[in-house]
Amino acid sequence: MPTPSSPTARRLWDISPPVHAGSPVFPGDTAYSQQWCATIGPGCPVNVSAITMSPHVGAHADAPLHYDAKGATIGDVSLDAFLGPCRVIHAIGCGTLITWEHIAHAVSSPLPQRVLVRTYEHMPVDRWDAQLAAYAPGTIERLADLGVLLVGIDTASIDPADSKTLDSHQVIRRRGLRVLENLVLDAVPEGDYELIALPLKLTTADASPVRAVLRAL
Template sequence: MQKLWDISPPVHPGTPVFPGDTPYQQQWSATIAPGCPVNVSAITLSPHVGAHADAPLHYDERGAAMGDVSLDAFLGPCRVVHAIDCGPLIEWQHIAHAVNATLPQRVLVRTYATAPAEWDAGLTAYAPATIERLADLGVLLVGIDTASIDPADSKTLESHQVIRRRNLRVLENLVLDDVPEGDYELIALPLKLTTADASPVRAVLRAL
């Protein structure tokens, strides 16, 4: 069997969320007991908890909701690039070593040596110009192992606006701690949430 890397963080009540966002919560609607053969729970969470895909609706008031987004970008060859501890922004020089004529249409960048268990207000984000250059090379999807492709305190979301203008897709909150640089098959399908601004994904990489 081909090797799989699970690049999704665990989701539970302690999973860090963006300040002000809805954390994961779970209540039991039914539990196995005499007269009840099943456990059934109800969950509440932001669609941005854990590994997730942003829909255009997240950063564009007229953008498509998650259920209307094509799945093509979330499935196919990808390249994992290491830019560990590169600073506040992923600049072109941090990933240029891994860019060549065979660059796949999906690029995931690792910035943490070890993914944090707590909210990181100083998270690394993409420089907008880096996303522009990746789009120029035919990239359809960018991913990152932090909670946002923009700085946590950004009010203009410049990298999200590049994504909007260039019609790219984005994955955030990936866990790339154990993934060597190189090429893989990405499988990270969002749920068909017809009115949502994002969707959780179970993101995995498969050896080519």
């Protein structure tokens, strides 16, 4: 059986930011906090903690419920879109919106059903970025036309931070796409990979944290 150091083992890229009390959150969201309910000591053999946080902290998958009052919870969403071949496309320094021109150079056929776009040279894991890059709605429409089932991004949202209409979220609602946000793609070359980013089966939640990784094909 291959070991992690054997020639046949496939390389992994961890594309999840660290999650802790200093993790940036969307303004108004609940930051990460943790308290100890039990600690190892006389009469107690274990450490047990309680965690409070928005499910949008760190790398996460949005559920339709997040942008549709009648949408499915994350626990009811099929896992198929979150596991399988994907393409990482670089659009570093693209500005506030990822247009088709920013990614067209890497949209060759056949296009995997999952597309992750890198916009940062270095993803700010320690601060909130109000000027984050987002997808232009038309870009998601064209990706959906090509059979894409999931879009991902290395920012906190596929819509601009100050958007009140969430136009790109409404495109994925209408077209039935899934979304991953807050990925760390700094060390990932452009190209094709296997994506593994499974959400928790949270039966009433509007999103879920994921431990997102890419594996070499």
